[in-house]
Amino acid sequence: MKLPPKRSTANRNHTLHWQPRFSPVPGVTLPVLTARGPLIIDYLHRAYRVFEKAMQAHSRVIVCCFTLTLPLGITLPDDAHSNAAIGRFLRSVKSRVTADLYRKRSPHKSPGNYSAHAA
Numbered sequence: 001m002k003l004p005p006k007r008s009t010a011n012r013n014h015t016l017h018w019q020p021r022f023s024p025v026p027g028v029t030l031p032v033l034t035a036r037g038p039l040i041i042d043y044l045h046r047a048y049r050v051f052e053k054a055m056q057a058h059s060r061v062i063v064c065c066f067t068l069t070l071p072l073g074i075t076l077p078d079d080a081h082s083n084a085a086i087g088r089f090l091r092s093v094k095s096r097v098t099a100d101l102y103r104k105r106s107p108h109k110s111p112g113n114y115s116a117h118a119a
Helices: 041-057 084-103
Strands: none
Touching: none
């Protein structure tokens, strides 16, 4: 039986996580989705720290995961292979949340904690 690789072939600095449960700190075990392949341990730790920070600052937190993909068959922008697309996406989401809060005349200000990863 061949064991799954421990390191990413695309980036040898990334350690892979294949198990359905992840333990970021002692005493905490979380389910993770690995059906589409392994996850990167450094990214799991960073996402957990962002979530933990948000939970310390707020009584209610929503977590959303977005996988950005660029369409096939079109000419891609020059920065398609960088983090620029993620930056534009995050600015757009923050702008839409801010506009929605303004429209609703909400007294709340959402800081929008996030952890972005390029695969």
